[in-house]
Amino acid sequence: MLTMPTISINRASFRYRGQEGRALSEVSFDVQRGEFLALLGGDGAGKSTLCKALNGLIPHHIKGEFSGDVLLEGRNTRDLPVMEIVAKVGLALQDPETQLFTDSVEEEVAFAPENLGLPWAEIDYRVKRALESTGMSALAEKSPSALSGGQKQRLAIASAISMMPSILVLDEPLSMLDPRGRAGLLSLLDSLRKERGITVILTSNTAEEIAAHCDRIALLSQGKLISIGRPEEMLTSSKRLTDLSIEPPQLLELSHMLVDEKIIRSEQIFFDEKTGANRILSAIGGRSAQP
Amino acid sequence: MNQPPHVSISGLRFTYSDGTEAIRGVDLDIRHGERIGLAGENGCGKTTLCKHMNGLLSPSEGRITVDGMDASRMRTPEIAGKVGYLFQNPDHQLFCSTVYDEVAFGLRNIGLDDGNIKRRTERYLGMLGIDNLSSVTPLTLSLGERRLVTIASILAMEQELLILDEPVAWLDAKQTAVVANAIKQAGREGRTTISVSHNMKFMAELTDRLIVMSQGRIILDGNTKDIVSDPAAMSRAGLVSPPVSLLTESIKGAVQFTRKVATNEDFVGCLRDSRIGGGAHGAR
Numbered sequence: 001m002l003t004m005p006t007i008s009i010n011r012a013s014f015r016y017r018g019q020e021g022r023a024l025s026e027v028s029f030d031v032q033r034g035e036f037l038a039l040l041g042g043d044g045a046g047k048s049t050l051c052k053a054l055n056g057l058i059p060h061h062i063k064g065e066f067s068g069d070v071l072l073e074g075r076n077t078r079d080l081p082v083m084e085i086v087a088k089v090g091l092a093l094q095d096p097e098t099q100l101f102t103d104s105v106e107e108e109v110a111f112a113p114e115n116l117g118l119p120w121a122e123i124d125y126r127v128k129r130a131l132e133s134t135g136m137s138a139l140a141e142k143s144p145s146a147l148s149g150g151q152k153q154r155l156a157i158a159s160a161i162s163m164m165p166s167i168l169v170l171d172e173p174l175s176m177l178d179p180r181g182r183a184g185l186l187s188l189l190d191s192l193r194k195e196r197g198i199t200v201i202l203t204s205n206t207a208e209e210i211a212a213h214c215d216r217i218a219l220l221s222q223g224k225l226i227s228i229g230r231p232e233e234m235l236t237s238s239k240r241l242t243d244l245s246i247e248p249p250q251l252l253e254l255s256h257m258l259v260d261e262k263i264i265r266s267e268q269i270f271f272d273e274k275t276g277a278n279r280i281l282s283a284i285g286g287r288s289a290q291p
Numbered sequence: 292m293n294q295p296p297h298v299s300i301s302g303l304r305f306t307y308s309d310g311t312e313a314i315r316g317v318d319l320d321i322r323h324g325e326r327i328g329l330a331g332e333n334g335c336g337k338t339t340l341c342k343h344m345n346g347l348l349s350p351s352e353g354r355i356t357v358d359g360m361d362a363s364r365m366r367t368p369e370i371a372g373k374v375g376y377l378f379q380n381p382d383h384q385l386f387c388s389t390v391y392d393e394v395a396f397g398l399r400n401i402g403l404d405d406g407n408i409k410r411r412t413e414r415y416l417g418m419l420g421i422d423n424l425s426s427v428t429p430l431t432l433s434l435g436e437r438r439l440v441t442i443a444s445i446l447a448m449e450q451e452l453l454i455l456d457e458p459v460a461w462l463d464a465k466q467t468a469v470v471a472n473a474i475k476q477a478g479r480e481g482r483t484t485i486s487v488s489h490n491m492k493f494m495a496e497l498t499d500r501l502i503v504m505s506q507g508r509i510i511l512d513g514n515t516k517d518i519v520s521d522p523a524a525m526s527r528a529g530l531v532s533p534p535v536s537l538l539t540e541s542i543k544g545a546v547q548f549t550r551k552v553a554t555n556e557d558f559v560g561c562l563r564d565s566r567i568g569g570g571a572h573g574a575r
Contacts, residue, residue, distance in 0.1 A: 041463075042435075042463035042464060042465060042466075043433050043434075043435035043436065043462070043463045043465075043466060044433055044435075094434060094461070095380070095382070095434060097380060097382070142309070143309070146307065146309055146311070147334070148333050148334045148338060149333070149338075149379045149380065149457065149460075150332075150333030150334070150489075151333050151334055154333075172461065175460045175461050176333075176379075176457065176460050176489075177333065177489070178331070178332045178333045178489050178529065178530070179489060179491075179529070179530050179531035180332060180529050180531075181332075181333055182489075183531070205435075205462070205463040205464065206464070208534070241464070242464050242465075245463040245464045245465045245466070246463065246464055247463070247464040247467065248464070249534065250492055250533055250534045250535055250555060251534050251535065251538060253555055254535055254538070254555040254558060254559075257555055257559050258559070258562075261559060261562065261563070263562060273534060273537050273538050273541060274541075276538050277538060277541045277542050280538075280542060280546070281542055281545055281546075284545070284546060285545075
């Protein structure tokens with residue numbers, strides 16, 4: 001039996017008011033509950049526009065021409081009240097400064113749950129948990145404006161998590177984070193999915209690090225969906241990724257070089273460390289076994 | 292040969308008004324023409340340190356000189372003529388109505404004649420691949436494009452010291468390649484570059500010396516490739532080596548690596564060396 005997809009996007013197109021071209025053009029795909037989908041694309045690929053269409057900013061707030069449908073658990077975002085959408089879909093924007101406005105980190109994270117009218121104890125629990133899981137507890141009293149760029153990004157993510165949404169949409173969340181922050185966020189997403197069955201949509205202009213965590217990758221370019229599939233289906237050619245302005249995984253590029261050097265065969269390309277180690281060792285070991 | 296350092300920092304400490312001790316004792320000399328990478332976890336003091344080099348912040352204790360002159364005592368036009376500073380967030384430095392004016396703004400301020408302003412503005416818009424955007428309003432551009440505009444305006448000033456705070460964050464692959472080339476070009480022209488980034492692949496390709504900070508102090512300072520290719524040292528500093536260095540570490544028991552591996556080219560070079568040296572590799 002097929003279950004209803006959590007998100008169903010059907011021929012969604014959007015043109016911002018005053019702009020000539022469409023930022024999003026006839027994009028269609030489904031996302032199942034608990035799935036982690038990475039949206040990869042270069043600048044202007046339509047990733048941020050798609051994020052805004054997922055949490056109702058488009059068409060409810062951002063002016064422009066919208067066509068097609070975005071369904072959340074079967075209900076069209078056009079018909080859903082914004083309050084209902086934001087309770088379902090947590091969004092952290094690309095530039096965290098555009099969403100921070102309170103006087104302290106704690107207040108920032110508490111703002112949205114307070115607006116839901118939750119009991120104080122529940123708000124307190126959610127704020128503590130969101131700050132803890134993003135490594136921000138020690139900064140709870142600080143003013144958001146005094147934070148470093150990476151800390152602001154974590155704060156925006158904590159604010160989205162505090163809503164305990166069933167769908168979490170993170171627009172370029174990795175760009176300003178340090179390596180520990182990136183690893184921490186990706187493992188947090190893993191555990192949110194495991195514990196709460198949360199659905200994750202994350203955008204990035206680099207394929208590095210994400211492949212090991214996501215279920216599927218969608219490649220976007222100039223507002224169009226180019227391809228969607230499992231990481232091993234999408235990450236097969238670093239040239240294809242570079243042509244789409246997506247930074248390929250460093251080890252995918254290395255594996256192409258090893259094919260050119262005739263150290264591995266073209267069907268043995270890899271993009272992760274473990275597979276790479278196995279393939280290189282077996283290539284070398286195999287040759288050594290037949291001197 | 293005894294040229295004084297381009298930047299000299301001694302006993303630097305800085306505490307923000309809210310009591311945050313951002314810099315807790317930094318001593319550092321940077322020579323002319325060095326290509327420096329500055330790394331460390333979020334909030335470790337990288338940006339605060341950089342803001343001392345262009346006089347935006349004055350030390351709570353200690354001293355910082357640029358070309359032998361006290362940076363905190365130099366007048367703004369004087370230090371602006373010596374130090375180019377790229378803010379982490381492009382929106383903190385964009386304010387003109389067109390991309391062209393944004394890049395030309397600093398050049399007009401230093402009193403260049405129209406011909407030179409035009410020549411330099413066009414050169415750097417072209418170098419960053421945004422010459423087609425010259426009449427567009429910066430604030431209507433994407434974050435990545437806005438980043439390119441700010442980088443063009445800093446490079447156009449042609450100062451001898453360039454401080455670039457997260458120059459490739461938010462950039463896609465094509466934009467990153469363009470910026471990497473522009474920074475390399477600045478290095479070839481003898482300018483000192485300090486790039487702040489978490490992207491170790493970028494650092495390994497673009498910098499020769501890596502300075503790693505933690506909690507307001509410098510904890511590592513050395514050859515970039517030596518540091519990034521050492522996963523254990525990187526991990527102690529809260530950083531992660533590039534994937535190719537991690538792969539090297541995981542197979543070094545079985546494959547002999549004759550040099551440090553910080554880039555894919557290093558890795559392939561090592562395998563070639565070991566083949567020439569009698570090692571046996573090859574696709575069956």
